[in-house]
Amino acid sequence: MEIRKARKYVRIYTQLEILMQSCSDPLARMATINAILYHKMESFSWVGFYLLSNGQLIVGPYQGPLACQVLENNKGVCWACINEQKTITVPDVRAFPGHIACDSRSRSEIVIPLRNKDKEVVGVMDVDSRITGNFDDTDARELEKICSLVYR
Secondary structure (H helix, E strand, O other), X not given: OHHHHHHHHHHHHHHHHHHHOOOOOHHHHHHHHHHHHHHHOOOOOEEEEEEEEOOEEEXXXXXXXXXXXXXXXXXXXXXXXXXXXXXXXXXXXXXXXXXXXXXXXXXXXXXXXXXXXXXXXXEEEEEEEOOOOOOXXXXXXXXXXXXXXXXX
């Protein structure tokens, strides 16, 4: 299973690398990444970006159910990722202190810092699943790699 997932990510990354050549706009790249991941990774129930703007995390491009437009400051997995500046994997969101439930059906989550060309964190990629324990080290490694395409 783990090898199969890793191979799928390799195919997705290759496809995204090709698609990214046609447009350098970060928002367009985020939208494309979301669409590919949402439709190719069956266990992903929501894929999107939250972007830092004037000290707030504001929803950017996403795929899936309606999202929270602004995330409460310093609360939840996305803010933990911003504050710690590292990928956060949450096997069971109900056990995460201060979790923000934009979709009550979410059971696990992974959040990856989004870095610009200067390596500054400018937002996050947030991925939810309705499956408890859905995300692992393979997801973290491969989604970090995919995020690096946004500002390349």
